[in-house]
Amino acid sequence: MDPTLKNALAQSAVVLFGAVNIQLPSYDLRLLDGAAVVVAEGLTYAGLDPAFGSIADLSELSEETGDAAPEITVTLNPPDLAASAALANPLNQGSTIRVLAGAVDPVTGLTIGQPETLFLGEIDVPTINVDQSGARTVEITAVSVFERLFEVEEGQRASNGWHQSIWPGEKGLEFMTGTNVNLYWGVKPPKSSDLSKGGSLWSPNSANVSVA
Template sequence: MGQLNPALLAEMQKRRFTLFGAVEIVLPERTVRLLDGAGEVMIGGERYLGRDPEWGVLAYVKGLSDSDGDSSPAPVLGLVPSGELALSQMLNPALQGSPVSVMIGALDRQTGSPIGEMYVPFTGELDVATPSWDLNRREVEFALSGVGERLFQVEEGRRLSDSFHQTVWPGELGLAFVTDVESTVNWGQSTSSTAGGTRGVFERPLNQEVSR
């Protein structure tokens, strides 16, 4: 987590202050900005609402914490959608990977504006959506993946070759005319060496006596 803004830190050290949270979800077609309570607040020139006409209200954000080692923060975001139309939109697989920011701030009661800069404990992406839909509960919970999650992806299958390079960047010819990118190691067979050349440990015939 980053450091608190000095103005926000000073406000939070007071005996009484008004704390609030906000979430921004950048969808492919629009951006949803929600508060954790009623009303509206302008943050960075953008309007955050207590209730979105389609995506409903923010229920909770769980799992915000520092982490180290080989793990990445994985909080969950709970939303109460406005209706069945919003539910179908929330479960659209195309939304997976949409950027999400979770913010915390203190409100100036006289002006209705945040004090200092918002504290951003989490930035990441939408992951899997899980609906809970019955007579007494209508909720959609999103698993969030942090930006550091991509650092743990296994890079198996990657090769320093033109063929693999073309699968990632089609038409990019950076490796098309590069020689000696791939070299063959002869194992267990004798090879001829030119004058001034050298032979590696894997280029000797098997069972060959080595003199020291």
């Protein structure tokens, strides 16, 4: 933690703020958890964004150990249906999301030291919710960057279709129809326990001897 911020938090009274920065493909959404405007690290955070509204809720952040990557949920109050659809766009999946906290000088309105990053990850699943009154919210589930460590290379095949989905126009597997041979792409194959394969046998104490 920044020493100046740490010192401010040790005081008897401090003005805190929480902020969320969501880097959408075509828009940088920076929101505060209250009705104010704060400039932190050269970026302006506001309680209300004219295009996408405000923060409705932010799930609790906690540190824990386990076999799953940390995740949070940010709920937004979009101003209209178009904003809801834009926030829930599947193309937003993978966009960077950062949650930070800091302190503000109540006299100058300037941030004290550098804000602390509480969470850094990416958008996983956005969901539009509508309550009984018809009010819409968009719930964004975000996962930590460590989520990529759990990704399984499912669906990879030695087929022309999959190969060209990664390298369009590369036709090295154009006539591949099926194989029962393990293909080791970009890595060395595991070492075999057999010392004799093919038509020769070699040992360090003898010359190559032909095997009938």
